[in-house]
Amino acid sequence: MKTRRGNLSGIPIENVYGPEAPGTFPYTRGIHRDMYRGKLWTMRQFSGFGTPEDTNRRYLYLLEQGQTGLSVAFDLPTLMGYDSDHPNSAGEVGKCGVSISSLEDMETLCRGIPLGDVSVSMTINSPAPILFAMYLVVAEKQGVGWDRVSGTLQNDILKEYIAQKEYIYPPRPSMRLVTDVIEFATERTPRFNPISISGYHIREAGSTAVQELAFTLRDGIEYVEWALERGLPVDAFAPRLSFFFNSHNDFFEEIAKFRAARKIWAFTMRDRFAAQDERSLKCRFHTQTAGCSLTWQQPYNNVVRTALQGLAAVLGGTQSLHTNSLDEAYALPSEQAVTIALRTQQILAHESNVTATADPLGGSYFVEKMTLDVEAAANDYIRRIDQMGGMIPAIERGFPQSEIANASYEYQRSIETGEQTIVGVNKFNESADERIELLQIDESAQQRQVDELRDLKKKRDGDRVEAVLDRLREAARGTENTMPHILGAVRAYATVGEICDAFRDIFGTYTETSVL
C-alpha cells in the first residue's frame, strides 16, 4: 500500500518544516527526525478482565483487528498481591482486569500469542517483579530468548503513593524492588522497558497538567538516582526508561505538556546526570486519553472527546497510544466500544494526514509560548521537591497528595458553578440519556479461578515451594538482587500472594495518612 506524501490537492508535504529539526537536542519537537512519517505510533489498547481464558480471547481478537501491541490490565487482587482465594479478594476477582495468581495463569493468558513478535505492556506495580518473572518464564517455554522479548513493565511505585494507591510495602523497600528490576532488565532483557514512569494516574486523581508533568519527571529523577546508587552507569539503563502521560480536554495545554516533557527530561539527563548516550536524553512515552474526562451522561459524546485527546497526543509526538472506549465511565469496555476506540486511532493514523510532517505545530506562537510556560511551572515544582530532599520525603509529608487533592476539588467546584463546561453534564444536558450495552463480568470467574488455584496447589511440589520462598525471604533481608529468586519461586509455581507475603514478612506493609 502506497502512502500519500502530499495533501488531497496534490501539493507535496515535506518531512519537516522550520529551522529546528525534531530528533535533535532538546527534542521539544519530537524524538525522531521524521516522526510518524518514519514509523507510526503503536496502537496499544489496555485490556483485561475475568479469567486468563477470557482475556486471552480478547487479545487474539484485538490482534486480529490490527492492534499492534498488547497491554495487560490486572485485577485489584493481583495488583495488591493477593491470590484469588484470599478473603480480601471477595467480589474483586476479574473485575478491573484479569486475575493472575500463578505461572499457570500467565501461560493461559499468553496462549497463541508469539511473545517474540508482539510487544506486551503490563500495568503492574508492587508485584511487578513477580509478573515480569512469570512473563519471562512463559517466553522461555515458547522458545523465545529473553533478549527478544519486548514490552514495558509499569513498575512505577512512587505514583502509587502519590495517586493510585496500589502499594503494598513502605516506599524504601519498594524502591529497592523497582531498582532490582531495572538492574536485572539492563543486563538480561535489553528490549524490555523495566519501568514506565507514569503521570496518567496522577492526572486521573485530579492533578493539573503541570502537576502531572512535574511529579512524573521528579519521580523519574528519583529512579535515576536509585539506579546510580546501585552502581549502574547512567547510559546503561537510561535509554530504557519510558514514560506514560494522560491526554485531557485542554487541547493545546496537553500538546505543550508533551513537548515540555521532552525538553525538561533532555536537559535533566544531560546536565543533572551527565548522560552521554543520545538515547538516554530522549523522553519516550505512551499516552492514554483521559478516562476521568469521560461522562456517564450522553456517553456517545465520549467518542468525540477521545478523538480530540488522541489527536493532541499525536500532535504532541507520543510513541504509543491507548484511546478510551465510550463506556469508560460505566465499566470495562464492551467489544463494540473498544473497536470504535481502536478505529479512532486508525482514522487519526491513516485518514487525517496529520502524520505527514513531523511536529506540524512547531513554530506556532501560541504552542511555543505555552510550552515554555508549562516548562517553567513544572520546573518550579521540581525545584520545590528537590528542596524537600526528593520525592520520598515529599510523599511522606503529603505534598504531592495535597496539591492533587486541592486541584481536584477546585476542578469539581468549577464544574458545579458552571465555570467549567462539561457538555451533557452541566450544559446541553436536555436530551435523554442513551442506553449503551455494557460488558458483564461473569460472576463465576472468581469461583473458576479459586478452583484452578486449589488444583494447582495440590499438584505442585509443596516442599520446593517452601524452599524457594525461604530463599526469597533471605534475599529480601540482604542486599542482593531479588529477581533471580523471584524467577525461582515462579518456576516452582509459587503464587503472587505467596511471593508478596514473603516480602511482607521482611518489609512490612504501608498505610498512608490520608490527606483530604
Added chain:
Amino acid sequence: MENRIRVLVAKPGLDGHDRGAKVIARALRDAGMEVIYTGLRQTPEMIVNAALQEDVQAIGLSILSGAHNAIVPRVMELLREKRMTDVLVIVGGTIPDQDAEKLKALGVAAIYQPGASLEEIIGFIRSSVKQPA
C-alpha cells in the same frame, strides 16, 4: 453549630481511586457537616464499627471497582445486626442501573453515579438524615 450532621465517608474494598471520596468529604465539610474519612481499604466490619463509634447519621460508600455487589450487602447486613438501620447509607461510584435497583432494595437510600452534582448530594443528606432527638 449545634446538631451538626455527622457523616462517615468510607472507601471499602481494594480500590484505591479516592478522588471522588475526597471531593465529597471536602464538599460535605464545606457544607457544615462533620466528616470522618476512613481512608482506604476498609472492610465492611471496619466501616460499621467506625460508624458506631463515631455515632454518625450517614455513611457514604465510594466504590469504583465493580465490587459493590459483594461489599454493600455485607455493610447493610452488619448495620441490621447492630440495630443501626436509622443510619442513612448512600453509595457513589460506577454502579450500573440494574445493580443500583438491587442495592436500593437492600435499604441503600441513594446511589450517585458519575457526574452527580455535589449540591444534590448535600441536599439529599440534609433532608434525609434522622436528627438526634
